[in-house]
Amino acid sequence: MGARPEQVPGSPSWLTGTELARAARFVHEADRRAFVAAHLLVRLAAAAVLDVPAHTLTLLQHCDIHGPGHGRPYLKEHPELGVSLSHTRGYVAAAAGPGKVGVDTERVPAGPFDVSLAAQIDAPPDVTGNHDLIRLWTRKEALIKRGELSLDTVRSPVSWEGRHLLEWHVPPDILVAAVTDVRAGRVAL
Template identity: 25%
Template sequence: MYSTILCRTIECLTRDPSQNRKGDPGVTIYKIELLKLQETIPDLTRFLSDSECQRANRYHFIKDKNRFIICRALLKLLLAEYTALDISQISIEVDAHKKPYLPSHPSVYFNVSHSLDYAIIAIAENPVGVDLEYINKEFNYKEILPNVYHQKEMDEIEISKDKYLTFYKLWTRKEAVVKAIGKGIDNDLYKISVIDGSHTIPSSLVCNQKNLYVFSFMVNHNYIGALALTVPINNLDDILFQPLPR
């Protein structure tokens, strides 16, 4: 059996988030500027369960602890809003593949990614994966290329005018794909083709998911994100981040 992956780049718009979008894209994405939320951590902590607080306290560095508190609390708030539940009823568990899910609403899908000062959360009606990366131009990516990319992807990076941007664009796409299917990174990652266009690959590489739709977008000049979906969304031509709950 074979599966199809379709990849392309879309815009990230900065218009007023209250402006209505035509149609329903079936996925909602939120951008979190972590530094702007540091003062809210005491208030956000009260939304965490005892086990979540214990997990937060196990982080060695305070910045990692704060990031977990912010992301987990906002995720629970957003899921409560999405499902019309009280936040006290939001209990996030992990499945056999260590992928988080909502037992009370197993048909609600979500995913979180973070990098340095930013995080993104996606909530969708079907399996979804997101990845966010800071474009670190001091990172020596060449050492890992053969383990992550096939030859055409390495050629794509080599001929690119901005090699780092292309490296991270392809990397975030692969991460988003494996997060959407709940597979995790393994030695077959380089076999999953994510250059712009349509690719046919063995279904076993993507847990027998028939089709995957992958979109890249710039969060700002220094951060790039990717979104992977398992159903087509014809009117998704741009990423419009939705406002966070207040």
């Protein structure tokens, strides 16, 4: 699923105290709205898969380094279901399904080619524009969210065998990539 933050139904009351505390730390209201919308959308995506009400799902995250609210998300009630979410200013995306899932959404920057990012992810020489570069980055970030790459290994070559890739473009400048274990499709809100 993907949408503009204002299009995502639901209530911030669905979020945990940890999620609400993280949302409150955003300096810009647009970023706060995107964060909240992404956390609502992942519940809606999971609810569609599980055929349960979205407000009954508790999204948790825990990272050994950064503590609660960080790390790969999971549902308290259905930890076996893969879930992932992403937000950028003006757009949010979420994925839910069996096995590992990862989703990323990014804006394509205007202006000159981002040489620094290209070097960071070891972009091939035929990637010469920001659109193709961000397309590659969203794919790799989705793999990071699946737990298959890290920022330390993002330069590694990627085999797509056994993975399914779903991508879309939201005009004028947003790209989304979802990587799943099973064939996936976009679901409307």
